[in-house]
Amino acid sequence: MYQILSEKNNNLTVEIPDFNPAHTFLCGQCFRWNQEDGLWIGIARGRLVKLSCNDGVCTFYNMDKREFEDIWVKYFDLETDYGSIKNILSEKDEYLRNAVLHGSGIRLLRQDFYEILFSFIISQNNNIPRIKQIIESLSKSFGKPLDRSSSLFGFPDVSSLAYASLDKLSICKGGYRCRYISESAKKLVEFPDFEDRIRSLCKVKARELLLTLPGIGPKVADCVLLYSGMDRTSFPIDRWVKRVIETLYFERETDEKTIRDFAKEYFGEFSGIAQQYLFYYARERKIGFG
The missing domain is CATH 1.10.340.30 (Hypothetical protein; domain 2)
Structure with missing residues (x-):
């Protein structure tokens, strides 16, 4: 699900489909990535990582192929076909289709x-x-x-x-x-x-x-x-997610157990990434946040 294009001057250029750093790092799943002077800089796995991306092509600075494949392929979940996941979820309903389009570059990180x-x-x-x-x-x-x-x-x-x-x-x-x-x-x-x-x-x-x-x-x-990547069907529910699901799918106030049961039945094995798409979309569009 990725292709290494070049390794030059200790910088690695990789084609990564379905990945947008802003979508991935700003959707609430991680806290140690920041954008500075056009680069995304993060601390993960006890290492400093610097990368830039443009149209699906990412450059990882001060990184070789071995480190990338040993650590970061797993961290960025690069062996998962997010294109297929997005197609499946987009067929569910209009809300999900719009959410997937809005956060199309979200990947679920496998963190410590x-x-x-x-x-x-x-x-x-x-x-x-x-x-x-x-x-x-x-x-x-x-x-x-x-x-x-x-x-x-x-x-x-x-x-x-x-x-x-x-x-x-x-x-x-x-x-x-x-x-x-x-x-x-x-x-x-x-x-x-x-x-x-x-x-x-x-x-x-x-x-x-x-x-x-x-x-x-x-x-x-x-x-x-x-x-942490242990269970991709988990569906965390905070007050914001609760409001989003209530607004889009129930049109009334609903208890957490009902929402959790709904997510398990409706989103199935993709519950976790569906939650991220919906939360990111709703937060950006202020859906259920009024």
């Missing part, structure tokens, strides 16, 4: 499990600029520098968060979420194979286990499963 877990604990009752700010502060305070001369830091590992005092965590201005971060990290340190255990379980059992962690409710659990 623990970074997603703590990032979405931070996301509760929060806005994206503030979420990004708290994550950057946490990373600078407890993460490892990307290199010796760098002022950029990777996301902290679980043990760094577990052994940090609540007072030190609170410097990052996460409010009540800092206690959840601390308590969940302490629990995870005692369960070092937690991620492997989650990956070995069916979706229902995996979700139940996630819900045992402090600060993780149904929405955060679904975000962890979806954005």
Whole structure:
């Protein structure tokens, strides 16, 4: 689902269909990508990534073919045929067809499990600029520098968060979420194979286990499963998604269980990406946001 066009001067040029960085990085699934001077700059998998894209052709700077194929093919979900997915969803109804056209370059990233877990604990009752700010502060305070001369830091590992005092965590201005971060990290340190255990379980059992962690409710659990790439049928429901589905499909207020059951039945195996298309479209068009 991608084609390497050239590798020159430690820059890699790759043709990637169905990928628009703005759509992918601004649809609410990640928090450490920013646009600067025409480049998209992100920190993921403990590495700094710089890329630019034009009409489906992307240049990855300071990257060779081996690194790209070992790490970033999976991260950007480049072995999934999004063209076929979009065709299937577009046939469902006019709302989805318009949503797919509007966010045609969205790809579901396969992100680090623990970074997603703590990032979405931070996301509760929060806005994206503030979420990004708290994550950057946490990373600078407890993460490892990307290199010796760098002022950029990777996301902290679980043990760094577990052994940090609540007072030190609170410097990052996460409010009540800092206690959840601390308590969940302490629990995870005692369960070092937690991620492997989650990956070995069916979706229902995996979700139940996630819900045992402090600060993780149904929405955060679904975000962890979806954005870590564990379960693409997960359908996270926050107040915005709830309003969008109510506005487009029910025309009345509806409870979350009814929405979740509807998504499972109607969107099926593509529930996760359908949620992203609809949310991105509705947010941009202010549908259900009034």
